[in-house]
Amino acid sequence: MPTYSSKLTTIERHILAEQEQHPSASGDLTNLLYDIALAAKIISREVNRAGLADILGVAGNTNTSGDEVKRLDEYADKAIFRVMDHTGRLCAMASEEQEDLISIPERFATGKYVFLYDPLDGSSNIDANVSIGTIFSIHRKITYGARGTLEDALQPGHRQVAAGYVLYGPSTVMVYTTGHGVHGFTLDPTIGEFLLSHPNMKAPKQGAIYSTNEQGYWSWDPKVRAYVDWIKKDDKATRRPRSSRYIGSLVSDFHRNLLYGGIFFYPATAKNPDGKLRLLYELAPLAMIAEQAGGRAVDGRGNRILDLHPTGLHQRAPVFLGSEDDVREAEVFLRGEHPAQKT
Ligand code: AHG
Numbered sequence: 223m224p225t226y227s228s229k230l231t232t233i234e235r236h237i238l239a240e241q242e243q244h245p246s247a248s249g250d251l252t253n254l255l256y257d258i259a260l261a262a263k264i265i266s267r268e269v270n271r272a273g274l275a276d277i278l279g280v281a282g283n284t285n286t287s288g289d290e291v292k293r294l295d296e297y298a299d300k301a302i303f304r305v306m307d308h309t310g311r312l313c314a315m316a317s318e319e320q321e322d323l324i325s326i327p328e329r330f331a332t333g334k335y336v337f338l339y340d341p342l343d344g345s346s347n348i349d350a351n352v353s354i355g356t357i358f359s360i361h362r363k364i365t366y367g368a369r370g371t372l373e374d375a376l377q378p379g380h381r382q383v384a385a386g387y388v389l390y391g392p393s394t395v396m397v398y399t400t401g402h403g404v405h406g407f408t409l410d411p412t413i414g415e416f417l418l419s420h421p422n423m424k425a426p427k428q429g430a431i432y433s434t435n436e437q438g439y440w441s442w443d444p445k446v447r448a449y450v451d452w453i454k455k456d457d458k459a460t461r462r463p464r465s466s467r468y469i470g471s472l473v474s475d476f477h478r479n480l481l482y483g484g485i486f487f488y489p490a491t492a493k494n495p496d497g498k499l500r501l502l503y504e505l506a507p508l509a510m511i512a513e514q515a516g517g518r519a520v521d522g523r524g525n526r527i528l529d530l531h532p533t534g535l536h537q538r539a540p541v542f543l544g545s546e547d548d549v550r551e552a553e554v555f556l557r558g559e560h561p562a563q564k565t
């Protein structure tokens with residue numbers, strides 16, 4: 223007879239068990255996480271049959287960050303909205319694909335949470351059948367009145383009550399945290415359930431991978447260039463040279479580095495003086511996951527990502543994100559304090 227080494231746990235059961243540790247919880251956050259799992263299944267189904275369903279291609283407009291919007295982005299954006307708008311758990315939403323705060327329709331009740339999301343991350347990869355993702359961030363409402371306002375959405379990342387992502391890869395994986403560790407679930411499409419596959423994820427303290435778009439090299443700050451030059455040089459004692467791995471799909475690059483160890487960075491460039499990635503939809507949620515897994519996330523200007531105070535929904539920030547030691551090593555270069563810079 224085969225022996226089974228671990229218990230079979232669905233995401234629902236896992237979330238409920240977490241809630242039971244907080245007897246005062248109303249269950250709203252629990253249900254909100256279920257809602258996300260449902261949206262993830264719907265998007266996953268569509269991503270998997272994208273080529274077949276002939277929904278690939280450009281939709282003909284641009285989003286507020288100026289990117290081309292693909293039809294699957296629109297699909298994911300609407301799917302999430304339709305799962306979330308009528309639950310009575312949210313006071314407002316904000317999406318990378320929409321310029322303004324998304325109100326809950328008047329006919330529906332509102333609740334105490336704000337939901338921010340990047341419906342489809344890495345969408346330039348869709349046509350090539352490369353892994354893409356969804357990122358989400360949840361804040362508690364801080365203003366009075368039933369409807370949420372911009373102020374509720376523009377909170378620093380350290381106030382997030384939950385954050386996570388879904389990766390649509392060879393299998394679909396959902397990773398989330400409510401501030402009590404990071405847990406990963408893999409979708410079994412035959413039963414339509416996310417099953418616990420990565421309990422209590424911990425990022426290796428140090429890795430051997432760096433992920434960045436080196437197109438920006440000559441417009442990076444010389445300190446960033448010095449760091450990259452250094453990590454490419456040979457030195458066994460400091461695990462160099464590091465391997466370059468860049469998918470161009472943040473969720474995929476982040477997930478791989480979380481499992482294997484490494485650093486992802488998107489510094490300021492001539493084209494993007496604040497980097498490219500969005501604080502509310504991409505950086506704050508991944509920074510919370512990284513820190514909860516023992517990693518680190520900074521903007522390279524002396525700030526922790528989770529301490530940045532957003533002033534606009536689509537604000538960008540430079541980022542250095544991943545294994546703790548790797549990020550700290552980069553920070554030494556960014557401060558100009560590394561011995562290799564003094565020669
Ligand atoms: P999105 O598809 O949501 O617009 O995000 C794209 C992001 C991110 O996934 C990735 O890390 C980055 O853009 C890649 O940018 P470059 O093409 O400049 O490397």
Ligand code: MN
Pocket residue numbers: 340342343344472504
């Ligand atoms: Mn994105």
Ligand code: MN
Pocket residue numbers: 295318340341342343344345
């Ligand atoms: Mn996107």
